[in-house]
Structure formats: C-alpha cells, structure tokens
Amino acid sequence: MLGKRERTRARLLRCALELFERQGFEQTTVAQIAAAAGVTEMTLYRHFPAKELLVLDDPYDPVIVAAIAGQPRSLPPLTRVVNGLRQAWRMLPEPASEIVRRRVRIVAGSSALRAAAIRNNEDTERLVTEQLVTDGTAALPARVAAVAVFAALTAALLEWSQHHDARLGDVIATALDTLEARHG
Amino acid sequence: MLGKRERTRARLLRCALELFERQGFEQTTVAQIAAAAGVTEMTLYRHFPAKELLVLDDPYDPVIVAAIAGQPRSLPPLTRVVNGLRQAWRMLPEPASEIVRRRVRIVAGSSALRAAAIRNNEDTERLVTEQLVTDGTAALPARVAAVAVFAALTAALLEWSQHHDARLGDVIATALDTLEARHG
DNA sequence: GACGAAATGTTAGCTGCTAACATTTTGCCT
C-alpha cells in the first residue's frame, strides 16, 4: 500500500487533470482542485509548488545528454544534438501514450502552460549547451543547437497531441528530419 | 509637444527599466514602479496591461513573413525560413542598440521574462507556419521550421546582450548559420 | 497503546491583475 503522501498526490493529479480538461487550465482554480481532492489549498501547494506542475512534472533526463556527448565531434553541433536525440529516443521506451497525450493536449490549450513547458526545458538545454561547449563548440552555436532542437521537440509533442492517429516516434522523427532540412 | 499619455508612458518605461536593472524584474513591484513614476497602479496597468510588457513591447513584423513568402518553394522549409530571415534582416535597420541591449539583458535575467518573450513570438510563428503551409508544406515541418528559427533568434539576442563588444547582425548570422549545420 | 515524525490544517498576508465608478485634466471650439 502506498504512503498517504503518494495517494494524496495521485488524487490531486487526477482531479486536476479532469478539471483542466472540463473547464480549461486558466479557468480552473487551485481552490477547486484542492476541494475536489478533499484537501486544503496549502496541502496542494506542498505537493505542487506551482499550478503548472500539476501538468508538467517531467524530470530532467540524463540519457539525452549522454547520447549527445557520444556523437563524433567532427559533426556540426546541430547534427550532433539531432543525432543524439534520435539515439536517446531509441533507448527510451515509448511512454504510456494516452495519459501523456491528455496532458500535452492541456498544455497545447494554454499559452501560459506552453511557456512553462519551454521554461521546463531550460535546465536540459543548459546541460546540452555545456556539453557541446566542453566538446569545443563556441557558446552561441552550442546554445542555438540546443534550443532549436528542444523547440522542435516541443512543437512535435504539441502537434502530436492533436492527432490521435499519429505515433509519437514518427512525429518526432519528422521534426528532427526537418531540422536537417530534409523536407519539401 | 507630446500628449500627456505618451509622456506618462515614457516615464513609466524609464522608471521600470531603471528599477529592473537595479533590483531585478521579479524583485520589483508594480506598485514601486507606479510610485516612482508618480502615478497609481491602475494607471500603470492601463498603459501596460501586464508587467512583462514594460520590457517586451515589440510588435509583430510583417516584413519577416513577406521575406519568407518570397523564397523559392523548391527549398526545404527550414532553409526558406532561415533565408527569409537573412533577407528581412538586410532590409530592416540595425535597431538602436544600447536601449535594446539593456532590455534584453533584463529579459536574460528572468526566466519569467524569457518565457514571456517566447510567448511573444507565438503570433509571428503562427503566421510563418501558415505561410509555409499555404506554400504546400505539411503542418508539422512548417511548425518545426518556424519555432526552431525563432528559438535560435531569441537565443542569439540573449547571448548578444551579454557581450557588449558583439554586433547584433553578426550574432544573428552565426545563429542562422548554425541552423544550417554550418559550424564545427 | 504511546511516541516521534510526517502529513495536513489555519490564519494572515503579499503580488499581479481586473472591474465599476468617481474625479480631475486636456484639448478644443466658440
């Protein structure tokens, strides 16, 4: 049996997701969510210090940085990041699609959430940038390669969430191909 | 002589910029800014409906979309957007650097502002995407090309603001080159 | 069952932001 903390957390997540889908993110109040979960606002904030974290709680993934670090340094930075991500994707399991899609769909519907999602990537972007710089790339190209790829990934996720027939892997592959100018 | 409205607006901008530089964006309160400008909070909000708009008030620029629309459709979407931007940059005058650099430096120092800046680009991104789709590109590649380029531009601006010796044009050129994998 | 620790509740308050209505200030016309 799970600890009480985990159960409360799960209940909050479930209620929040449902309310967000029914009335939208901005239109839903944290007081409503707390009430629906049978809990105080304060308790909600102890589990999720910001409202956005009820939708965005993806932790940083070290597999990505490792995969990029493993790319040959003769390649241009953008190519290294793109190829690193392709490889990381092959390692990672395809995530449980349906719950992820529901969440991403909520993100797609709120510009505040989209902004928060991008801010969420900043940590990983910084690590990728640092990795590239360590490998001898100048600061600006490193940063550009990192942000461009994560922007592309985010766009892919948002687009994917709107089509229930698409497979996430295919969408991401297309996005990465586009970054290598393989599309017309 | 300027109207009273314009003078108040300018005073608010000046006071806000100064306070943001001295104590940071998050640490500065709109009440402080209003007081410094000799005005009520309400008046501030009438001029700038959101705190971020005291730093980010760049309007949408149709020159960019036009330049992209003028690119040959045989090229891949990313290349068209990159080349369109290079051309648009040649048309546009180099902006008054110093005030811009101060503002961008403030943006660089606040993740909330960075997020807002990205959200600011969404309108233009959408128009660029629509332009590409009109020209026959599929939805996802169009969107990816658009967001990747604007992410790169934003990164270039942020990086540029930290080095007072760099010329904006050069930094942007480097960023765009990186997107075409011309760097190692 | 008791006891320390973890989880939750209470109260109060700050900040960004909005709405509705009152007041002053401007610019203009006669």
Next chain:
DNA sequence: AGGCAAAATGTTAGCAGCTAACATTTCGTC
C-alpha cells in the same frame, strides 16, 4: 478667456496564485 466633451487618472473592492509561521491531526513503529 471660458466652457465643455473626452481623455487621463484616481479610488475602492475583490479575485487568484503563492508564501510563511504556527497549530493540529494522522501515521508508522516500537
């Protein structure tokens, strides 16, 4: 100059997200 409509500003009240400090309950364990 004087007066008048409109523009600009002020006042008050309130909501939502979020934080801090302190009190209370509940849990796991011995």
